[in-house]
Amino acid sequence: MRDSEIREIRSLAIFAKMADEAFDRLCRGAYVQTFPPQIELITEGEPSDFLHVLSEGRVEMFARWNGRETTMALLRPVTSFILAATVRDRPYLMSARTLEKSRIILLPSEDVRAIFEEDAAFARAVVTELATDYRNVVKNTKNLKLRSSIERLANYLVRRQDRAEGARTFQLPVEKRKIASLLGMTPENFSRALRTLGEYGVEIDGLTVTIRDREDLVHFAKPTPLIDDPST
Amino acid sequence: MRDSEIREIRSLAIFAKMADEAFDRLCRGAYVQTFPPQIELITEGEPSDFLHVLSEGRVEMFARWNGRETTMALLRPVTSFILAATVRDRPYLMSARTLEKSRIILLPSEDVRAIFEEDAAFARAVVTELATDYRNVVKNTKNLKLRSSIERLANYLVRRQDRAEGARTFQLPVEKRKIASLLGMTPENFSRALRTLGEYGVEIDGLTVTIRDREDLVHFAKPTPLIDDPST
DNA sequence: CCGAATTTTTGATCCAGATCAAGTCCCCGT
DNA sequence: ACGGGGACTTGATCTGGATCAAAAATTCGG
CATH class of the missing domain: 1.10.10.10 (Winged helix-like DNA-binding domain superfamily/Winged helix DNA-binding domain)
Structure with missing residues (x-):
């Protein structure tokens, strides 16, 4: 992983305050990949092996059921995604595809969970992130049902x-x-x-x-x- | 607070593994109240002063906008609610009312946040709870948009x-x-x-x-x- | 730069679900 | 038991939004 990328991840609220040692360990298992447009990065139902960070490009989160499809979110750098699935070690609920050429950083979910158990600052940041995400989904539900x-x-x-x-x-x-x-x-x-x-x-x-x-x-x-x- | 209530709260996944000391401190500031049916317990937009635990009865979470109203969730004992607002120290996004005579345990949000900073086991449990809640709201969104x-x-x-x-x-x-x-x-x-x-x-x-x-x-x-x- | 493919717009029609309006039923308090 | 009010159902009608169809506008590969 490039230095610039490491700094990029580090600057995300979720990683900003964790111990250097823990952060290094997280980065050690990480790798970066560049994808062309329209690549399905993850598919709902599959095991959540990696926490993803969008470093460059554009990603669409979407969901399917019974032949229908709907866009759930549009992401731009720099954001992590599918944190909840990683934390809970459960299958993805949403799929993701690139909308343009994109660089994605992949952090093995196991590492994330392990470090989460050890590093209190990281755990706290994860809580804040999840609480924020939760509230945003609730807002979205209100938007859908009330308007x-x-x-x-x-x-x-x-x-x-x-x-x-x-x-x-x-x-x-x-x-x-x-x-x-x-x-x-x-x-x-x-x-x-x-x-x-x-x-x-x-x-x-x-x-x-x-x-x-x-x-x-x-x-x-x-x-x-x-x-x-x-x-x- | 009664012994049976303390045991009740303790048995919730979110409180089960925290240190006794921290749990006691949380309980010290807590109080219990019984409400008749149709009482608005919390109102969206207000500061989230308490983490609520439904001990007995039935509670409806709902939301309003521009004169419209929609039911967001129906709760039965024993459950905590509005955890995300408490953690983030932000206004409630939803309102809550009793549907029948209900006993509610109120834990001061400040205490919850303070103990969350100190007790790692509690912090981890909060993460699990929030991640689960988040995923449930996502499922609900898929339900609404795809069906x-x-x-x-x-x-x-x-x-x-x-x-x-x-x-x-x-x-x-x-x-x-x-x-x-x-x-x-x-x-x-x-x-x-x-x-x-x-x-x-x-x-x-x-x-x-x-x-x-x-x-x-x-x-x-x-x-x-x-x-x-x-x-x- | 051209042609093909995709997106967007526009028009026509259809349909799921909302609204309006009456009943009917049921619960609850006196 | 009775009366009243809310919940539920049913029917009639309306409408927001979907679907179908076909131009028009864009985008993109070669």
């Missing part, structure tokens, strides 16, 4: 604008069909919903979004930190 | 029968409207879906369900451990 699809889209755009530091114009992070699936809607419905939001000052050109009147959009979207703030 | 409402209901009944150790006849745990909301459907739609499942050998009389032909129902429901097994 219509157009409301979810409106709030998604508001959040995107926040992420773009409030810029009037910003880019959607991935193709629309993925965002549609993430929000629990079809591409067709997504497209129409976007047009409908034109009434509230949303303009769209390809992946470029312009929010003409944020006030107006927010008034419609009615965001709340209890659903829409990913940090709390 | 129609009648498929969710069919799988719910299969799970219920499992919980009743496979008995042909068993009782629904709460009023139907709550189950409907939990499954993300209206009471009317719930009622009709139940009738529709008659085709697959489901009979209903009040809260009493009889599964005439489990094979048939399972064939329709297509359960998978990656959604329907709460233990993995």
